[in-house]
Amino acid sequence: MAPLTDSKKTCEVSEKPRRSKIWQALQTVKDPEIPVVSLVEMGIVRDVTLTERGEAIVYITPTFSGCPALHVMQRDIKERLAEIGCKSVAIEIRLSPPWSSNWISDEAREKLRQFGLAPPPRHHGDFIGLADISTAVCPRCDSTNNTLKNSFGPTLCRAIWYCHDCQDAFEQFKPL
Amino acid sequence: MEISTQNALQNYLLALADDELALAHRNSEWIGHAPILEEDIAIANIAQDELGHAALWYNLLCQLTGDDPDRLVYWRDAADFRSAQLLELPKGDWAFTILRQYLFDVYEVVLLDGLQESAYQPVADTAVKIRSEEIYHHRHTHTWVKRLGLGSVESHGRMQGALNELWPYALQLFIPLADEAVLVDDGCVPQRTAVYNQWLNIVQPHLADSGLEIPADAGPPTPNRAAHSPHLAGLLADLQKVAREHPGANW
Numbered sequence: 001m002a003p004l005t006d007s008k009k010t011c012e013v014s015e016k017p018r019r020s021k022i023w024q025a026l027q028t029v030k031d032p033e034i035p036v037v038s039l040v041e042m043g044i045v046r047d048v049t050l051t052e053r054g055e056a057i058v059y060i061t062p063t064f065s066g067c068p069a070l071h072v073m074q075r076d077i078k079e080r081l082a083e084i085g086c087k088s089v090a091i092e093i094r095l096s097p098p099w100s101s102n103w104i105s106d107e108a109r110e111k112l113r114q115f116g117l118a119p120p121p122r123h124h125g126d127f128i129g130l131a132d133i134s135t136a137v138c139p140r141c142d143s144t145n146n147t148l149k150n151s152f153g154p155t156l157c158r159a160i161w162y163c164h165d166c167q168d169a170f171e172q173f174k175p176l
Numbered sequence: 177m178e179i180s181t182q183n184a185l186q187n188y189l190l191a192l193a194d195d196e197l198a199l200a201h202r203n204s205e206w207i208g209h210a211p212i213l214e215e216d217i218a219i220a221n222i223a224q225d226e227l228g229h230a231a232l233w234y235n236l237l238c239q240l241t242g243d244d245p246d247r248l249v250y251w252r253d254a255a256d257f258r259s260a261q262l263l264e265l266p267k268g269d270w271a272f273t274i275l276r277q278y279l280f281d282v283y284e285v286v287l288l289d290g291l292q293e294s295a296y297q298p299v300a301d302t303a304v305k306i307r308s309e310e311i312y313h314h315r316h317t318h319t320w321v322k323r324l325g326l327g328s329v330e331s332h333g334r335m336q337g338a339l340n341e342l343w344p345y346a347l348q349l350f351i352p353l354a355d356e357a358v359l360v361d362d363g364c365v366p367q368r369t370a371v372y373n374q375w376l377n378i379v380q381p382h383l384a385d386s387g388l389e390i391p392a393d394a395g396p397p398t399p400n401r402a403a404h405s406p407h408l409a410g411l412l413a414d415l416q417k418v419a420r421e422h423p424g425a426n427w
Binding site: 062064065066067068095096098149150151152153154156160174176 | 221
């Protein structure tokens, strides 16, 4: 196939394969603060659409609204998509539906655990109830004999726990 | 949307954003100075959250007006801010900071409950987003108020002193803006009296459980959000210094 030369079109293939190519590329864009999981696995990338002019629009949603990594994520998405030939990329931030830690995939939860970050417990949206009964499983020894030491940690999305079996602190991705 | 509603909505959003910004800045003044490391981390997180919430409200406002959030933050003078005086007051001691944050957290959770039902969908969506994060603040300050209120003679005394000073300022949060009625009629925002009653139903028993006595009702120092304490100018001088000394700088 001849290389793409028409500057008005950014990709020679039809829309459906192109969208899946973009999704594949986005699978490799990592969370800047947790470099073992991708923005797709974290549920941060919500949708991808293509305009008639060939522009890709990537819809993302912030985990915590003050998260400074959101700027880095937008830059990384644009750089990655440029690498696969998407010259025109727009990123739109969606607040609704609000990001939920339930959207973190099972694979990503396991990666978080191996990274040393306890995954957030799944919840049913009853957030006040959840905040009161939240639990964490120690990512090192799987113990549930833990105490919440601080609802706030080194980033907005992390809480600090203490494992009474390991006798050491660990971090948890906060349920939201 | 009618012009009168749109104007009222802009004024409302500006007040929401300015409150968050002023409080975020005051909390950020604790970074490196909080009584213990865990609380240094917590107050920095809370400051960052409130700053994020301010950004959401400023962005929503600027979508309506075409203005720039950075201009609103860095290039307005004190007289053009609409923050309530509660949020401008210097950070004081730890009791003062915790109690102010608690009174404001409960106000925010109750207000956001109402705003989640807003007939103006962008406000409703933003309120849902912010509220889930505020739960963490509320839980944290709720715990601290009780611990300090029932703690030592000194911690109790400092908390009671903070409450005596803060209470009238907190009441300013429940005074409607001059043109707010049109927003209430259109279902865009909740009635302040309803917000006040729900707030009082939460803070009154908790303060009592914490051994603290609400002072006699003297009313807010001013109902007018265009009138500021002398402290706002100092806060802004600090916040705006770099941007104003180096206009257009990138970093």
